[in-house]
Amino acid sequence: MNLNHAYGIPPSAEEGGRLLNRALDLGVTLLDTAALYGAGQNEKLIRASVIHRRREFTLASKCVLDMYDGKRGLNGSPAAIAATLDAALQRLGTDHIDLYYLHRLDRNVPIEESVGALARAHEAGKIGAIGLSEMGAATIRRAHAVHPVAAVQSEYSPVVRNPEIAVLDTCRALGIGFVAFSPVARGLLCDAVHDDIYEAEHDIRRAMPRFNGENLRHNLKAVAAFNALAARIGATPAQLALAWVLSRGDNVVPIPGTRSITHLEEDLGAIALDPGAEVLAEVETIFAPGSIKGPRYSAAMQAQIDTETFADEELA
Incomplete structure (x- = not known):
């Protein structure tokens, strides 16, 4: 997402392509995109820069959140899902997406209908596995009853713990992988926000x-x-944050975003970091309930989130 969307002025396509290729060179095997990112430009970037290395990575993308008549919109109808998927395949330059998510829950469409559209796409060979993004435990179970869900993606970091309310346990019970987006808390945990x-x-x-x-x-x-705790153990803040996320279970996979090859290489250093139980516990003490003030989303964005909230959580 960072290469085309959401965090200010994006890098050039050439810079983005160099970063993606460097990620593959270093052994990264999952690239996560979406129709929404840069209004399709991120999918086009993948096609232009790394689709020739298709066998080296799992390709994930998303539907439901998309651009409709030039504006960001939410549409979980089967017709909209099919149209977004066909456009994504064209932008990506492929006939198959390995993992395809419903990006958000469209409360105007039963989840069974939205998942049914993905099930038909799976049967047609257009997609492999089915995923859900920012959805709660009850929705996950309803979706899984229609077609097996392979992955659930939600924001998760030492700062944002909402999946611990019910989603992580549901994923473990159903054999679903959990994909943690914003594992460095949108820059807070990599010394990037001052x-x-x-x-x-x-x-x-x-x-x-x-x-x-x-x-x-x-x-x-x-x-x-x-940050001081990370320095004490000889790690960067980003590495400690990622090591914490990796410690949460064998089915948990973080997907840190970056526009910098240096930061990419730094992030991957978290794989070899073993902070130990005491340090991980200190992380949780630092970010105990009440340590972070302010809602994580605006009111408009929160309205599209199905993931459970804490009883005392601030909501816009």
């Missing part, structure tokens, strides 16, 4: 209350303690 002045209007953190004003100033106190 104030609330972002580089462009298109940085989505402008609309996220915990990244602005007094909320951010409060949150950076916990982040400073986390």
Whole structure:
């Protein structure tokens, strides 16, 4: 996502292509994109830069969130899903996507109908496995009853713990992989956020209350303690955050995004990091309930989230 969408001015296609190829060279085997990212430009970037190395990686993309008549929209109808998928295949330059997610829950369409559309795409050979993104335990079970769900993707990091309410247990019970997006908390846990002045209007953190004003100033106190802990064990903050996510279970896979080859290489260093139980417990103490102030989404974005919330969680 970072290469075309959401965090300010994106890198050039050439820079993005170099990063993707470097990721494959280093052994990365999962590339995650979506129709929404850059209004299809991210899928086109994958085609232009790495689709010739197709056998080296699992390709994941998403539907339901897409651009409709030039505007971002949410449509989980079977017709919209089929149209988004066909357009994605064309943009990606392939006839098969390995893992295809419903990006968000469209509350106007029964989940059974949306999953049914993906099941038919699977039968037609257009997609392999079926995934869900930011959906709660009850929805996951309903979807899984229609067709086996292979992966559930939600935001998860030491800062954002919502999947621990019910989703992680549901995934374990049903044999579903869990994919953690924003595992470094949208830059908070890689020493990349120091104030609330972002580089462009298109940085989505402008609309996220915990990244602005007094909320951010409060949150950076916990982040400073986390950074100090990482330094104490000879790791970067990003590596400690990723090691924490990797410790949550064999079925948990983090997908850190970056626009920097240096940061990519740093992130991959987390694989060899074993902080130990005491350090992991310290991470959880630093980010104990109440340590982070401000909702994680704006009201409009939260309305599209089905993942469970904590009883005392601030919501926009």
